[in-house]
Amino acid sequence: MPQPPHSATPQHAPEDTRPSAVYLVLAQVPHGHVVSYGQLAAMAGLGRAARWVGRLLSRLPAGSQLPWHRVVAAGGRISLPEDSPSGQEQRARLRAEGISIRSGKVDMRRYGWHLPDHSG
Template identity: 70%
Template sequence: MTEPIDLTDNQARRTALYVVLGQVPEGKVVSYGQLAELAGLGRAARWVGRMLSQLPDGTRLPWHRVVAAGGRISLPLGTISGDEQRARLRAEGITISNNRIDMKCHGWRPMSPCG
């Protein structure tokens, strides 16, 4: 069993977030809230979004695989980040319809035997 994360230690929180984010496989997406929960951060979806918005240019973390609840892409269409996210997701074979991703098809379920 792993040690609980000290939720007052911002560096530990970021590290936990980045470790889990790095595990999201190509062709799969995770919601901000699910990512927070998997990282042991509780209900910190907004904090996750803020941390992802502060990633340095050129990061190798798959930030584009994180979407809002229900599979909605939260980055606006027509923005550099929003267009890049959509392009990266499509390049991984993820279908986007009405600004949403089918979470049943493309959602990451790391505890599931079919992942």
């Protein structure tokens, strides 16, 4: 499995524990809320590894129970193309949770989620 470039490799956790840290935080994102890739990385203790988190989530097995659809790009932008099957599924799941999508974005002030000990 290819490794991310050194600059994208989080410094806070050994290589083999990074996916577990991300999955643990992602599993806590509640229904009706979203986090950005960068927020998810930070909450998992991985610093500024947003792109690495995106690549990790793109490799989730089909049928995963993790709420991958609750992860959006910076500023609430939905990064998956609207006409792709995954993009359509993400938008449908978010709407089913009552999350409004306008111009391809989710209002992070309204729907954003933070761990109790993370305020930013």
